[in-house]
Amino acid sequence: MADDGLEALLGSNQRLQEADFSGLLDGLQEGAKDLGEPGLYLLLLLVAITLTRWVPYRYWRYLHRVMPLIYLALTAHAVLLAPLVWWQQPSGWLMALLAAGGSVASLQSLSGQIGRSRCYQGLVQAVRQTSTxxxxxxxxxxxxxPGHRAGQFALVTFERGEGAHPFSLSSADNASGRVNFQIKALGDYTRKLPQRLSRGQAVTLEGPYGRFDPDRGRRNxxxxxxxxxxxxxxxxxxLEKRLVDADPARPAVTLHYCTAGAADDPMVARLQRLTEQLPEVSLHLHDSRQGQRLTADRLRLHDRRVDLWFCGPKGLASALRSGLKQRSLSLRFHQESYQFR
Structure with missing residues (x-):
């Protein structure tokens, strides 16, 4: 796209000539030329839409499926138009390897093969709206x-037309095949789940994925x-895992739960029931409606070595990180990263 400027800067004799084919390959080369520039513009547009996130997920996921087609079109553009002598150089070998791998991945995506080997069928056993x-x-x-570890998540499909949504597994694995999800109403789909789901409805889980396991911290x-x-x-x-698999060697834990209204939060009662059975876990509630905001000073740190496991709003994580930087600590800050676009 910048060939005129490059020729003016470097001279036309510095430019390698495109491969010159005849017959069928010549026709393919002309088609590849036509695909290059619009394909690049379309790719940039889709990347911008993905980064700005102004298109709702239910529409964006269809746009995202166009990405492999664009990749294949741009790969064909590169393969058919790159100079033949260039493919005989190390940079050409590397590009050929990357293009082959990307093409295989694109075909897997277009045929729906990604994640298929980790999909499992099940039934909805219960649906309870525990709060608004x-x-x-x-x-x-x-x-x-196959079972799961604490802190993992699954891509859950309740309705094929809606597609998969990522939800954290909120129960420990007890080899019964039963899994729990606590789903917050963050959009139109999750807000209507209590009305759209019913007992006996088919569900597909892809996973489990993730490595956020708070019990994997340093023992000391x-x-x-x-x-x-x-x-x-x-x-x-x-916490449920600690109840199922008792291990006296597990270190004590200080658990801070931040909520916007403890009186109406069903998670408060559940946390209290669990921690009452686990004497090594001390629970501290912070209700923002009561002005009880968590800060680094309220973390109750008493050791120079600290493993902090965090899952919550980014703003709170940034505030805690900033406050802890002022202290002389051997700190490991484990933060759940839950962004899918």
Whole structure:
């Protein structure tokens, strides 16, 4: 696209000549030329839409499926128009390897093969709306379900037309095939889940994925867990895991739960029930409606070595990181990253 400027800067004799074919390949080369520039513009537009996130997910996921087609078109453009002598050089070998790998991945994406080997069928066993903004969904999975670790998530499909949504697994694995999800109403689809789901409805889970396991901290460090709102789900699974798999060697934990209204939050009662059975876990509630905002000074740190596991709003994480930088600590800040576009 910048050939005129490059020729003016470097001279026309510095430019390698495009491959010159005849017959069928010549026709393909002309088609590749036509695909290059519009394909690049379309790619840039889709990337901008993805980064700005102004298109709702239910529409964006269809736009995202165009990406592999654009990749294949631009690959054909490069393969057919790059000078033949260039493919005989190390840079050409590397490009050929990358183009082949990307083309295989694109074909897998277009044929729906990505994640298919990790899909498992099940049934919705129960749907409970525990508050105006929170729905608990219990699923019974088939015997093929491989089980999961605390802190993992799954891509859940309740309706084929809606597609998969990522939800954290909020229960520990007890080999029964039953899994729980705590789903917060963050959009039109999740807000209507209590009315759209029913007992016995088919569900597909892809996964489990993720490595956010609070019990994987250093044994010789103080363990601090911080949950904000629906970010409590991986910690619920971790607490249940402690009940199922008792291990006296596990270190004590200080759990901070931040909520915007403890009186109406069903998670408060559940956390209290779990921690009452776990004497090594101390629970501290922070209700923003009561002005009880969590800061670095309120983390109750008493050790120089600290493992802090965080799942919640980014603003709270940034504030805690900033406050902890002022201290002389051997700190490991584990933060759940939950962005899918």
């Amino acid at each position: 903004s929170l729905t608990e969904v219990v699923c019974e999975m088939s015997q093929r379900w 460090a103080q363990q601090v867990w911080v949950a904000g709102g629906i970010g409590v789900t991986p910690f619920l699974a971790a």
